[in-house]
Amino acid sequence: MCRYVETVRIYKHAAPLAAYHNARIARTWKTLGWADHPITIARAVGNAPDNEGVLKMRFVYSELGMECAQYEPYQMRYPTSLKLVDGGDIDYSLKSTDRRVLEALRLQRGEADEVLIVKHGFITDTSYTNVAFYDGSDWYTPDTPLLEGTRRQYLLDNGRIQTTSIRADQLGKFAKIALFNAMFDLGELEIPIAAIKP
DSSP: OOOEEEEEEEBTTBOTTHHHHHHHHHHHHHHHTOOSSOOOSHHHHHTOOOOSSOEEEEEEEETTEEEEEEEEEOOOOOOOOEEEEEOTTOOOOSOBSOOHHHHHHHGGGTTSSEEEEEETTEEEEESSOEEEEEOSSOEEEESOOSSOOHHHHHHHHTTSOEEEOOBGGGGGGOSEEEEEBTTBOTTSSEEEGGGEEO
């Protein structure tokens, strides 16, 4: 049985992107032809243990409903270099617990800290984040993401980023790249374009 996951940022028993996580769960259920009334993360968020800092909740579910919710203090990774890798026909449009294809690509990073995945010539995501590129005035996120992330949608809805097609051979027109996901925001992790290796 396929299992799916939401990685949720919790701080003081609140999940700021809860509505976006619930919307993605609903889309997953609809895409897979499951029940009409999908589960939500509300109970799992409410059951989060007391913690002074940020918690990372791993909310796993299947057609049978919520399977588990695991909590741990969040520790951010700080990659400083990226390597372009060809993802072939990779498909990770549903956030599955099966990340083998992503981990296989990450093993191709060589001396870089993380990979930036290319699909049919277009930039997508890293192995664990969406990305946006800064051209000196605005932030642009690829319109070809592997996964439509919750924070990515939040940033789009709030006008902080905009979508565009970005080919791997166009990176030189940008100054820097930002990595972001449900656990951390735009601007918290930025890498110069020069630190992206072909």
